[in-house]
Amino acid sequence: MKNEIIRILQQNARISNTALGEALGITAEQAAEEISKLENEGVIRGYSVILDDEKYDKSTVYATIELKVTPQRDCGFDDIAKTIMMYDEVESVSLMSSGAYDLSVEVKGNDLRDVAFFVSERLATIDGILSTSTHFILKKYKEKGIFIDGEEPDERGLG
Numbered sequence: 001m002k003n004e005i006i007r008i009l010q011q012n013a014r015i016s017n018t019a020l021g022e023a024l025g026i027t028a029e030q031a032a033e034e035i036s037k038l039e040n041e042g043v044i045r046g047y048s049v050i051l052d053d054e055k056y057d058k059s060t061v062y063a064t065i066e067l068k069v070t071p072q073r074d075c076g077f078d079d080i081a082k083t084i085m086m087y088d089e090v091e092s093v094s095l096m097s098s099g100a101y102d103l104s105v106e107v108k109g110n111d112l113r114d115v116a117f118f119v120s121e122r123l124a125t126i127d128g129i130l131s132t133s134t135h136f137i138l139k140k141y142k143e144k145g146i147f148i149d150g151e152e153p154d155e156r157g158l159g
Contacts, residue, residue: 001034002034002043005034008020010145017029018031048144050143061112062109063109063134064104065107065135066134067101067130069102070129084123084126087118089114089115090105090106093105119134
């Protein structure tokens, strides 16, 4: 049941307890209890809004920044990752398994200059960061399972 609740909430975090209960064959109260339990256990860490930036704020710029990092003694990549995640521009930080780079950082800025400033003046100056590679996101088609342009593919996934 836990997996079903999470799947449904990922598609629509605003679903009512009544509708969630109906989808799962349980009462609204049981649905609320299950959600509360998942939140208390830390499985559900929060809820967010997925925006269509073309409709909301066309000037917003997103980028993925790949970082080559020297791991720190006794903490590996954790301290550098924690330092990076404290910046407001940072949307996410992930440790990667590829040999090309170590950390992937997703950032948001008001324009290209914001992101360039963040990379050159903030990220590049952190001890242990050897190199950066910035990739600007031109358009989002799907985010967290939601189709941004509003067009759902047909049941065969062809269009």
